[in-house]
Amino acid sequence: EADIYQTPRYLVIGTGKKITLECSQTMGHDKMYWYQQDPGMELHLIHYSYGVNSTEKGDLSSESTVSRIRTEHFPLTLESARPSHTSQYLCASSEFQGLYFGPGTRLTVT
Amino acid sequence: RKEVEQDPGPFNVPEGATVAFNCTYSNSASQSFFWYRQDCRKEPKLLMSVYSSGNEDGRFTAQLNRASQYISLLIRDSKLSDSATYLCVVNTLDSNYQLIWGAGTKLIIKP
Numbered sequence: 001e002a003d004i005y006q007t008p009r010y011l012v013i014g015t016g017k018k019i020t021l022e023c024s025q026t027m028g029h030d031k032m033y034w035y036q037q038d039p040g041m042e043l044h045l046i047h048y049s050y051g052v053n054s055t056e057k058g059d060l061s062s063e064s065t066v067s068r069i070r071t072e073h074f075p076l077t078l079e080s081a082r083p084s085h086t087s088q089y090l091c092a093s094s095e096f097q098g099l100y101f102g103p104g105t106r107l108t109v110t
Numbered sequence: 111r112k113e114v115e116q117d118p119g120p121f122n123v124p125e126g127a128t129v130a131f132n133c134t135y136s137n138s139a140s141q142s143f144f145w146y147r148q149d150c151r152k153e154p155k156l157l158m159s160v161y162s163s164g165n166e167d168g169r170f171t172a173q174l175n176r177a178s179q180y181i182s183l184l185i186r187d188s189k190l191s192d193s194a195t196y197l198c199v200v201n202t203l204d205s206n207y208q209l210i211w212g213a214g215t216k217l218i219i220k221p
Contacts, residue, residue, distance in 0.1 A: 039151070
């Protein structure tokens with residue numbers, strides 16, 4: 001079983017608020033990822049990192065930022081939440097092949 | 111055309127039947143291939159990697175056809191617990207080793 005954690009699991013927040021979604025893994029994996037997924041839809045890559053101090057933008061990154069100061073920690077920040085950000089956010093990590101996902105954060109912006 | 115395409119289904123299959131579905135990919139430079147399983151409102155979980163020679167894990171068999179650029183997943187003796195969405199994932203050298211995800215095929219096993 002993969003050891004990757006996300007908090008909070010559920011978040012309801014008002015428009016314009018700044019939020020940070022936490023992700024941590026205890027497997028020592030260098031690569032970490034953030035995906036966004038709406039119900040029944042495909043995964044979209046938001047950001048990824050190949051190691052400490054490495055971050056890259058994915059397809060949907062323009063409204064969020066990430067940091068990778070420690071190997072085990074990869075937080076995602078939305079500077080100003082909007083209703084269009086309502087979705088599930090999935091964090092993942094990998095070493096060689098295959099991704100291990102956290103349980104996700106279900107975000108609702110009102 | 112999407113880089114990775116899957117029939118969205120749903121595939122409604124009686125328990126005990128054999129079911130197979132394919133996933134096509136457009137980039138011939140693709141290097142690695144995977145099948146993931148995702149239950150409703152849960153995170154995806156790695157089901158199996160797909161090797162060039164094909165591979166089997168219990169009731170599940172994955173195959174790769176590089177010439178026709180598709181991978182397949184076969185499930186034998188299907189169980190109710192196999193009901194899920196199956197996601198095809200391709201790792202392509204051209205996209206800086208990023209994983210390209212299919213939208214998934216929904217499988218419903220009926221008693």
